[in-house]
Amino acid sequence: MGRVSNDPKVVDTLLDIMRHDGNAHFRDKAACALTYDQPYLTEEQKVLLYEKLIDALSDPEPQVQFIANLALKIRTGQHKGFNPLAPPEQKRKSIEAWKKWLAEYRANL
């Protein structure tokens, strides 16, 4: 679905499934699609995607944190020290690092 269209609606739908679907398997599949099936997003679209993946690192559902972290790692090659099992303070620092990174990314558009 994603590969044939970089329509923001596709990305938004996948992000919504990744975060809110009741089935963990579907959440995982949506994260996979966001990771592997969106190779040709514009830089602006990537920023939107990264923003929402970074936001998902704070999701109350641990599995969502895990798959968002993995998607970010595969897309950027980095994890900024984020570990879904780490104490909240450590996770907060990682998320701050991601937000700083995103701001720099956006500034280079």
Added chain:
Amino acid sequence: MARRIPRQPLAAALLLAFSLTAGAESPPFLVRYSFEDGATATGSDTFTVFRNAKGSVQLSTAFHVSGYRSLEIRDVAGDHDFPELQGFFPERRDGWLTFHFALLTTDPRQELNAALAGPGWFQLGEDGIAVWIIVRDGVLRHVSDSIPKRLLPLKAFTWYGIDVEYDVARGRYDLRVTEEGNPEPVVSLKNQPNASSQPGAAVNVFSFIGDLADRSNVVYYVDDFVLGSERGAKPPPFVAPGRRKFFVDRFAEQASLFRRLRQPGSPSSCPAVLDVAEVGISPQEIFTLRASNRLEILGTLLDPQARPSGVDASAPPELRALALWKAGCEDLEAGRALNALAAFEEAARQEPEAAIYGLSRLLALVSLRKFQEVDDLLVDLHARCRDDPRYALASALAGAQRGDLDEARAWLDPAAAEALRKVPSLGRLATGDWSEEVFAAVRAGAPEEWKRWRALSLASEQRFHLAMLEGRTAEARDFAIQMAQHLKAAGAPAGAWLERAGDAAFARRDLDEARQLYGQAKLAGAREVSILLKLADVHFLLGDLAAEKALRETFYGSLDPR
């Protein structure tokens, strides 16, 4: 930047990814091309040109910085492919890497990409892209810390010099950009994180392309490409354009190993892994292993100096099979061939496509002198491994232990000629086609005798391999020629034996004879790609560089204008 080529250089690159040649000294000068005469040889150790679809990669006199030519790369949007100049160099995991090239684009709005990457290939992540330069939407960018960062707006038809000094271990680089006609750098950045901020990421491949998204109509020029670890060093020698090693030299390496293994009391050992595909691991699986933090385990299992180590039950099957193989290798070297065989068989059962497990089984069976099973496995592996010197080594070891290879001469008897005429499929068997289709035809045509013909086919190859690895190359050549003559007289295909005769002549450096034999082999139906590359080597050594170039470029592509 995303393309893989199924050839030895890639195998070597992947091999290097896991430090299998750790400690090997890298030459200080890695790659240098000014694209002038004599410096544009494509080949296994230089670069490969991909001009698929409508794009092109070729030399051009339209623009240049030094000399009179540069490299033109032309991409065409919507043609479902991209042109590429891609090349490998000795892997580096530490030290400094200097990277320079001059770049001119005719339209900075069109995307182009240049990158240095490692065995993780052209993606962001560990051992993936290290240095990534992009021109897009009129702006020169570099990808640092996973961010495509703006450097400066580019002017069309203007040369820019890009200089990178990369501290590989720290994963950081200094970047300098100069503009034609301006003595001062227009960009000068220090201590930039590499493409995905990965210290210690390995690098061993470079690539210049248009774009991956197939939206670019870029036409750009590259000149004075230099990649090195020290300034002012001299380039490493090539044995021929594009090649640091002749194919026969790979046999010579196996000959050395063969002599060692033939020493009384010398333990057997597993064949070297030359490509991770040989253990059943695809590039995609490497990516997955990296994502699950298992790349280091893979490296340890592939390191011939490392001790075997177990992997947890949740590890992917290819890694579990590899761990079994590794343990089997230790058993084989310790003389516990039965244990080794059991491990190799289980590894092969788990990963049937992994060629190295089959070759290792073969060596264990040879150690155990289980000749019937050796024969069966030699047949099974033949289609995949017949040109592999490691297969030849195992075949020769089996032949040497068996000691009854004179029976191979039965092919040369009049009775064999008669049988070849009666059962045409026997000719295909004798020439090395050991497919099930051929065996079925031989079984049908000679139901009483087919096992003998099968054994004779095996013996004939073993005899040739043994003579080659023992350095009796004249005997190997004579035997191959006799086989070819008898097959031809019986109306059977003789190309494969003529090619073998050519190999033996080449090993003797009897180049005129090798050239003639390869030529005859080609006419007699031997596999063309194999013959072309061997003939290219022969012509090079004979001094006929035009013929060498023409032959080589049929396989590796060319930079000459078309």
